[in-house]
Amino acid sequence: MADFIKIYPQNPNPKDVKKVVDILKKGGVIIYPSDTVYALGCDINNTRALEKVAQIRGVKLEKANFSFVCRDLSNLSDYVKQIDTATFKLLKRALPGPYTFILPGNNNLPTVFKKKKEVGIRVPDNSIVQAIIEGLGNPIISTSIRDEDEVIEYTTDPELIYEKWQHLVDAVIDGGYGDNVASTVIDLTGDEPIVVREGKGSLEI
Structure with missing residues (x-):
């Protein structure tokens, strides 16, 4: 049975954040809020946890298109090939914010993602997930949780999410x-730049 942890975005309680970080460090899988929809996440460096997320989503891990959720752009060079100034300026303008940017991956990607040529990078404008990533010390992976309801694509109520997951x-x-x-x-x-999916983030960036 999952823990249900209330964290206020205005002022994330360090004790509650630490509880989540400890779960991630032990290979746990969490559902967390972002600046868009609620998402599944785990420590990017924990293969067992990554496999669990892939299993939940019903995909093969090596084929999964998980986003890397970073606290800021300082992690970028860990996973992404060198980018030009124009690209960096665009990222700086847009992030943190409701965007996923697909960038060319480098050779330092975690083992399970080694064959990937590109990687989706997210820096959500959400203090809770930023505090969690800071406590963990490295990015988490992310994949949105979907609703079976055809009208509502994503569940927005955390209590209903808990009930289901x-x-x-x-x-x-x-x-x-x-x-x-x-x-x-x-x-x-x-x-x-090519828009692959139009979502919450404005295209005027």
Whole structure:
């Protein structure tokens, strides 16, 4: 049974944040709020936890398109090939914010992602997930949780999320109602930015 941990975005309680960080360090899987929808996440460096997330999503780990959720752009060079000034300026303008940027991956990607040529980078504008990543000391991976309801694509109520997912994950963080619009996905691997999915993030960046 998962822990249900209430964390207030205005002032995340360090004790509660530490509880979540400890769960992640032990290979746990969490559901957490972002600046868009609630998402599944785990420590990017824990293969067992990554496999569990892939299993929950019903995908093969090596084929999974998980985003790397970073606290800021300082982690970028750990996973992404060197980018030009224009690309960096675009990222700086847009992040933190409701965007996923697809960038060319480098050779330092965690073992399970070694074959990937590109990686999705997220820096959510959400104090809860930022505090968790800071406590953990490295990014977490992320994949949105979807609702079976055809009208509502994403569940926004953390209590309903807990009800549904409590036996599949190790913790659900209640950070208040989530959004039901996913991030805007922009591919920056070519000469020009390409919008892969229009979501919450404005295209005027």
